[in-house]
Amino acid sequence: MTEQDAPLLRIENLEIGFGNGAGRHTAVHDVSLTVNPAEIVGLVGESGSGKSLTCRSVLRLIPVGGRITSGDVRLGGQELLDLSAKEMREVRAHQVGMVFQDPFTSLNPTLRIGTQVIETLRANGGLSREAARRRAVELLTQVEIPLPEERLRAYPHELSGGMRQRVMIALAMAADPQLLIADEPTTALDVSTQAQVLALLRRIRDERGMSILLVSHDFGVVAAICDRVVVMYGGFVVESGSIEQVYGAPAHPYTRALLNAVPDLTLPPPGYRRPAIPGPPLGSVPYEAGCPFAPRCRFARDACGSVPMSLEPVAGDHLTACPFADDAGAGVAAVVQEVS
Structure with a gap:
C-alpha cells in the first residue's frame, strides 16, 4: 500500500473508560476503524453506542471522568495520543474540523456571527481583521448562506437552524x-x-477531497451520503462494510433490526406494524462478556453471552462480529416475511 493509498485516519483497538477500581466502566471496547482520503464513513447506532466518544478520541476531547485507556489513533500516520496539549491544539486548529449536533449551543448567543467567525480565523490563521472578514464572507458563500455580509452582522438567534449549522460547517x-x-x-x-x-x-467532499466521519443514529442519513458504514452497539463495532454490502446483505442481527425499524414511506398493508427491537434497551443490562446485543437478540444462543467479540469477514472487507450470522440471517428473513 502506498502512502497515498493509506487511510487518513486509523483507529485501532480503542478503549475508553470512566471511573476507577470497582466503579470503572468501559464505554468503548476495542474499536477499530479507518477513514480513507476523500471518503465519507458513517458511524451509526443507537444513543449510548459509543459513536461520539469514538469520534472525540480523535480530538482528545473525552468528557471529564473519562480517559483513553488503550489503543492507537493515527492521523496521516501521526499518533495523536502521543502529542502534547499544545500539539493537539494545532491539530484541532488546522487538521481536523468538527461539527456538533446542535449549532445553537456551539455558537455564543451574545456575539454576532461575524465576530465569532472572524476571531476564529484570526486566532488560527494569523490573518488581519480585514483579511479575516473577506475570508469569512468567502466561507459563508461556500456553505451557501445567502447575503453573507448581512449574515455576519446577525446574532445566532436571528438565523434558522439550517443556517446556524452552515455557519458551524464554515468554521470547521x-x-x-x-x-x-x-x-x-x-x-x-x-x-x-x-x-x-x-x-x-457531499459537495464539500467532492470539491475539496476532504474526508468526513459522520456520526448518526439514522440509517437513512448514512445511506444518503456515505461510502462505508461502521455499526456500533454497546461500545463495540458489530459490523462494517460498504453501503452496498451492509444495506444489501446486513450480517449482524442488530444491523438487520435497525434496518427493519427504518420507516417505509410507501403505503404499508393494513395492520402492518414496523418490527421493534425486542428486549431491554441499551444500557439497562450491565455488560459482562460476549455480545452486548445478546439480551435483545431473538436469535441469541447460550454461547453469545460468553464468546469474545471478534470481527470476521463475511465477504471481502465486509465484517461482522456475529459468529452465527448465517443462521440469524435466515431467521430474520422469516420474521420479516411473517410481519409483512
Missing part, C-alpha cells in the same frame, strides 16, 4: 482540514433542511 472548514468530523449534524433540523446540509457535505 476555515483552516481547510484534512478530516471533518460531523457528530449528528442534521438531528436538530427539519427533513428538507437536513437534505440540504447532507448535499452540502
Whole structure:
C-alpha cells in the first residue's frame, strides 16, 4: 500500500473508560476503524453506542471522568495520543474540523456571527481583521448562506437552524482540514433542511477531497451520503462494510433490526406494524462478556453471552462480529416475511 493509498485516519483497538477500581466502566471496547482520503464513513447506532466518544478520541476531547485507556489513533500516520496539549491544539486548529449536533449551543448567543467567525480565523490563521472578514464572507458563500455580509452582522438567534449549522460547517472548514468530523449534524433540523446540509457535505467532499466521519443514529442519513458504514452497539463495532454490502446483505442481527425499524414511506398493508427491537434497551443490562446485543437478540444462543467479540469477514472487507450470522440471517428473513 502506498502512502497515498493509506487511510487518513486509523483507529485501532480503542478503549475508553470512566471511573476507577470497582466503579470503572468501559464505554468503548476495542474499536477499530479507518477513514480513507476523500471518503465519507458513517458511524451509526443507537444513543449510548459509543459513536461520539469514538469520534472525540480523535480530538482528545473525552468528557471529564473519562480517559483513553488503550489503543492507537493515527492521523496521516501521526499518533495523536502521543502529542502534547499544545500539539493537539494545532491539530484541532488546522487538521481536523468538527461539527456538533446542535449549532445553537456551539455558537455564543451574545456575539454576532461575524465576530465569532472572524476571531476564529484570526486566532488560527494569523490573518488581519480585514483579511479575516473577506475570508469569512468567502466561507459563508461556500456553505451557501445567502447575503453573507448581512449574515455576519446577525446574532445566532436571528438565523434558522439550517443556517446556524452552515455557519458551524464554515468554521470547521476555515483552516481547510484534512478530516471533518460531523457528530449528528442534521438531528436538530427539519427533513428538507437536513437534505440540504447532507448535499452540502457531499459537495464539500467532492470539491475539496476532504474526508468526513459522520456520526448518526439514522440509517437513512448514512445511506444518503456515505461510502462505508461502521455499526456500533454497546461500545463495540458489530459490523462494517460498504453501503452496498451492509444495506444489501446486513450480517449482524442488530444491523438487520435497525434496518427493519427504518420507516417505509410507501403505503404499508393494513395492520402492518414496523418490527421493534425486542428486549431491554441499551444500557439497562450491565455488560459482562460476549455480545452486548445478546439480551435483545431473538436469535441469541447460550454461547453469545460468553464468546469474545471478534470481527470476521463475511465477504471481502465486509465484517461482522456475529459468529452465527448465517443462521440469524435466515431467521430474520422469516420474521420479516411473517410481519409483512
